[in-house]
Amino acid sequence: xxxxxxxxxxxxxxxxxxxxxxxxxxxxxxxxxxxxxxxxxxxxxxxxxxxxxxxxxxxxxxxxxxxxxxxxxxxxxxxxxxxxxxxxxxxxxxxxxxxxxxxxxxxxxxxxxxxxxxxxxxxxxxxxxxxxxxxxxxxxxxxxxxxxxxxxxxxxxxxxxxxxxxxxxxxxxxxxxxxxxxxxxxxxxxxxxxxxxxxxxxxxxxxxxxxxxxxxxxxxxxxxxxxxxxxxxxxxxxxxxxxxxxxxxxxxxxxxxxxxxxx
Amino acid sequence: xxxxxxxxxxxxxxxxxxxxxxxxxxxxxxxxxxxxxxxxxxxxxxxxxxxxxxxxxxxxxxxxxxxxxxxxxxxxxxxxxxxxxxxxxxxxxxxxxxxxxxxxxxxxxxxxxxxxxxxxxxxxxxxxxxxxxxxxxxxxxxxxxxxxxxxxxxxxxxxxxxxxxxxxxxxxxxxxxxxxxxxxxxxxxxxxxxxxxxxxxxxxxxxxxxxxxxxxxxxxxxxxxxxxxxxxxxxxxxxxxx
Numbered sequence: 001x002x003x004x005x006x007x008x009x010x011x012x013x014x015x016x017x018x019x020x021x022x023x024x025x026x027x028x029x030x031x032x033x034x035x036x037x038x039x040x041x042x043x044x045x046x047x048x049x050x051x052x053x054x055x056x057x058x059x060x061x062x063x064x065x066x067x068x069x070x071x072x073x074x075x076x077x078x079x080x081x082x083x084x085x086x087x088x089x090x091x092x093x094x095x096x097x098x099x100x101x102x103x104x105x106x107x108x109x110x111x112x113x114x115x116x117x118x119x120x121x122x123x124x125x126x127x128x129x130x131x132x133x134x135x136x137x138x139x140x141x142x143x144x145x146x147x148x149x150x151x152x153x154x155x156x157x158x159x160x161x162x163x164x165x166x167x168x169x170x171x172x173x174x175x176x177x178x179x180x181x182x183x184x185x186x187x188x189x190x191x192x193x194x195x196x197x198x199x200x201x202x203x204x205x206x207x208x209x210x211x212x213x214x215x216x217x218x219x220x221x222x223x224x225x226x227x228x229x230x231x232x233x234x235x236x237x238x239x240x241x242x243x244x245x246x247x248x249x250x251x252x253x254x255x256x257x258x259x260x261x262x263x
Numbered sequence: 264x265x266x267x268x269x270x271x272x273x274x275x276x277x278x279x280x281x282x283x284x285x286x287x288x289x290x291x292x293x294x295x296x297x298x299x300x301x302x303x304x305x306x307x308x309x310x311x312x313x314x315x316x317x318x319x320x321x322x323x324x325x326x327x328x329x330x331x332x333x334x335x336x337x338x339x340x341x342x343x344x345x346x347x348x349x350x351x352x353x354x355x356x357x358x359x360x361x362x363x364x365x366x367x368x369x370x371x372x373x374x375x376x377x378x379x380x381x382x383x384x385x386x387x388x389x390x391x392x393x394x395x396x397x398x399x400x401x402x403x404x405x406x407x408x409x410x411x412x413x414x415x416x417x418x419x420x421x422x423x424x425x426x427x428x429x430x431x432x433x434x435x436x437x438x439x440x441x442x443x444x445x446x447x448x449x450x451x452x453x454x455x456x457x458x459x460x461x462x463x464x465x466x467x468x469x470x471x472x473x474x475x476x477x478x479x480x481x482x483x484x485x486x487x488x489x490x491x492x493x494x495x496x497x498x499x500x501x502x503x504x505x
Contacts, residue, residue, distance in 0.1 A: 029347045146358040153343065153357065159318040160336035161358050161402070207348045208382065 005120055012122040012130050013225030013243065016183045019134035021218035022141045023175055024200035029152050034083060035072060037193040038090035040180050042068030044097025044189055047114055051104045058129055061184055065177035068093055073173060117188030117240035126185055133182035137175045144171055149210055187240045194244045199224060202251035205258025220250050268293050269332055269406050269438055270315055274324035277310050284310045286462050292406065297432060297439045297452060302459035303481060308442040309339055312410050332406060335399030339410040343383050352379040355398050373397035374427045388415040392424060409441035425452045
């Protein structure tokens with residue numbers, strides 16, 4: 001069954017969507033949409049790193065994404081606003097990564113595949129990596145869920161309840177880096193942030209509790225992945241962008257539904 | 264001497280962003296007492312409470328907690344992002360999941376019955392503060408810390424809130440430490456007052472503190488009159504809500 005590239009693509013999309021859903025909720029709640037973006041852009045630096053040092057791709061991307069996430073965490077609170085730091089870091093990482101890859105020009109590499117993903121080229125090894133990463137992230141998020149929620153609501157409330165908010169934040173950062181690293185082949189560097197934010201935002205008008213929002217984001221994310229693949233097949237459009245477009249349409253629908261319900 | 268303190272600050276100094284916010288603070292909180300922390304803006308009152316819960320690291324000195332002490336904390340303000348859906352009941356169950364009866368009991372105790380299914384974002388200021396109190400009570404605290412918990416409430420609202428605190432203390436027997444600006448309401452409801460301005464300038468019963476020269480230097484003599492005025496109010500005009 002896994003011989004069919006469409007089945008593999010669908011499974012890859014589902015894995016990424018499931019892992020991205022709860023994390024995407026935290027990204028939305030903590031207003032760190034650009035944080036996901038910066039982490040994702042750093043992944044291109046990871047690609048360059050893996051080419052330069054002939055290291056395997058996944059660990060290199062993971063390391064670069066993680067380094068970026070930690071650098072941003074360290075820089076904020078030192079006199080710069082979060083959005084400024086992210087603006088500087090995200091675009092620098094993307095530009096530097098593209099330049100670095102070009103400088104290593106003797107290696108033949110399809111940059112477009114990293115920028116926009118190539119879900120139809122996902123092989124069994126990729127699939128195993130994606131689902132291992134997704135399972136890790138989901139298990140960790142479930143395990144830390146109450147502490148993460150409390151720390152997101154208020155670091156002081158978390159402290160009073162015996163939770164270290166900085167440790168929870170670090171865990172969240174690590175999980176984000178993992179999702180970025182496994183998603184890069186599926187959806188690409190430029191659109192990973194979209195898959196984090198859009199399903200979560202689309203689930204918001206339908207949800208009354210944080211758990212419902214995370215579950216809704218998972219369902220909508222999965223629907224976007226499958227719907228996007230189907231649209232790409234039908235219309236002969238690039239798969240990654242099609243997935244994001246379907247997510248955007250779902251966002252419009254749920255927002256309209258929410259507005260109607262509110263009257 | 265009284266019993267051993269629930270929590271104590273010993274020579275506590277805190278620096279925030281290079282500025283010394285608190286220095287050489289020695290304070291002890293004993294079981295069952297209501298202590299009010301008074302002081303002008305920027306005097307380190309909130310920082311003192313945050314040091315007690317461990318949210319800010321002391322630059323010098325230390326915080327000593329009685330073993331197994333549970334703290335219920337009501338923050339100065341809590342902004343729940345509009346992007347996060349949150350029912351009152353779910354909020355009460357953070358970080359520890361609780362059942363519906365438990366949630367209802369805590370809301371009743373905090374004077375906000377029947378709010379379970381409301382969204383936090385739809386609550387009024389007074390309801391929100393009471394839900395925060397209910398959440399703190401669910402910790403079954405030995406010590407309740409309130410940081411300007413009546414901010415944004417009108418006079419009758421905050422008076423009612425403080426009466427609720429006294430009732431909670433009577434029911435649970437917990438100690439209460441609160442920061443407030445409502446001088447006259449708070450002082451009459453406290454067993455002890457800590458007057459703070461970077462350090463503790465004076466402390467004692469409300470009467471002692473109101474008469475202390477350090478207190479008058481901070482708040483002027485007019486507020487001594489406010490205490491008397493409150494007494495007058497208290498003796499003659501009970502609020503309509505009962």
